[in-house]
Amino acid sequence: MTTRNSPEAWNLRYAESEMVWSLEPNEFVVEYLSDLPAGKMLDLGGGEGRNALWFASRGWHVENSDFSAVAVTKFLQRAEREGLLELCTGTTMDATHPESCVTKPVDLAVMAYLQIPAADLAAAIATAAHSLRPGGTFFGVWHARENLEYGFGGPPSPELNPTQDELRAACEAVGMNIETLTLRERYFVSGDQQRKAIDAVLLATAAA
Template sequence: MTHVHEHDPSDFYSQEFWDERYSSTGAVWSGNPNQRLVEQTATLTPGRALDVGCGEGADVIWLASNGWDATGVDVSTVALERAAAQAAEAGAAIADHTTWQQVDIRSWEPPAGQFDLVSAQFMQLPEPARGELHRRLAAAVRPGGHLLIVGHHPTDMHASVGRPDVPDIMFTAEQVAAVLDPENWEILVCAAPAREITDPDGNLVTIKDAVLHAVRRH
């Protein structure tokens, strides 16, 4: 994520902001699926998946290559065009199992009870927008389906990795779990696993991810 303090915070979530960011450079992301997505879903039975904030589509393409019918949504049409092109490049067997849709996650409501997996990787919204988004995503999971929310942990604010100077957009897995009705959800993972990345100065740094993985009972 870029430095939010250089922009009006509301602009950071707009289509204009992200279209400009994607248009001004080559690939923004690595092209690899998110580590936590792979860890948490590799053994699940494929079905219908929704990836929220899909960017250039690496997670959606990985899901499709593993047997899922995967829909990627993002605010940026530029990112979605790149994602669709990457899927086409991967071949018809994968492209035919991907769908792309432009949405504003601050107001968009996915269809209720339609997905076997809903994944949101590093969608860093402030409250109350974050909790409202997580409730809408939870409602999109069908009984027996999985919800996977991964984000930047608050401890990352003290790491030299260029996180935005906006503490409220960081969150813990426990905060995500708190929006789920315990009668309807079984929490499988609620944790802050560590991983190593390279900071802007080339140093290896340990950071933590907030990881919430839950399955809908009914």
Template sequence: MSDTTTDAREFWETFYTERDRIWSGEPNPLLVREAADLAPGRALDLGCGEGGDAIWLAARGWQVTAVDISATALARTAEHAAQAGVGERIVTAEHDLRHSFPDGAFDLVSAQFFHSPVGDTERLPVLRRAAEAVASGGVLLIAGHAGWPSFVEGDHEHSHVHLPSTDEVLAGLDLPEQRWRVEAAEEVEREVTWPDGRTGTRADNIVRLRRLD
């Protein structure tokens, strides 16, 4: 196991074990907006966290492979899926996606806010590998932050972090136009509430691509 894998796994294990629950359990709104019209098939949820997206997909008839680097996050995904009555539709898999990747082809590959303070410079190669996992006629869905919340913009603590635009994501993927169709590439602004109660707005990016071959 490489040092980078150890560091990333330790970071995310610490992140998830600090509290009994981190996320709301609700699916990401951009996933709901972009995937609600898709016919269910096989889905790959990259960085599944505690399973909110995977459970939403499974409830709509998808067979989901839910991937995370944190064993604690995956255990919570399995527990929450069983509680929601969709446990039989979700398979969890532990991967550091920089070094290993699930086998198979998927009708939907979803990377929702696939950012990390550890190894984020390797995000693009992971997304390129994600594109390879999309089945013919399937969809690659990438959501990412376009900026910091309005109430922390200009904070020097975050000034070194680069959040790529949709154009940068598409250029970095460098997918052949004859094999892929861009179905969405836009910036969306939403209201957010920080854990300490501060409220404001935040811009997110969404890229939806369909494989044609």
């Protein structure tokens, strides 16, 4: 949920608002992953941890990581309020640095709206792949490049909105098998208007 800015900039943004992102999990996370049996999960660039907390509420052991220490602290505070702290680990780390992950191997790695340049995103996907157990699941969702022309929201710079080809190449480089790679429309209310966003959705598995 972070763009490729400094941790200091994102610390300030998270400190200025009670919640930067929705309290609810991403709709595609719910749609694609609800049927998975509980296990260990890693969210890379997870911000305040809305997706990780949803998994924890379903019995998963989760690690929510972000390079903003403020976001990670807010995640842990919410986990405590909701009685989920024993299932939650918070890690301040850069998603492109695999050695920083605490929980591994994991059954599931999630990456939601980590909008960073293609080379950095490939490194972050490699972090996810290296954190997975053999046969584990990787799920990602991003504002797609097509969103710049046909959708609303997300970063305005093309290099921060991945293409399907970039995502495919990043997965293939680390030997993950792509199950689904598609564009999905997502509708939400901004101000007093309903808006449409175009997201790239990726489901892949680590080599067995």
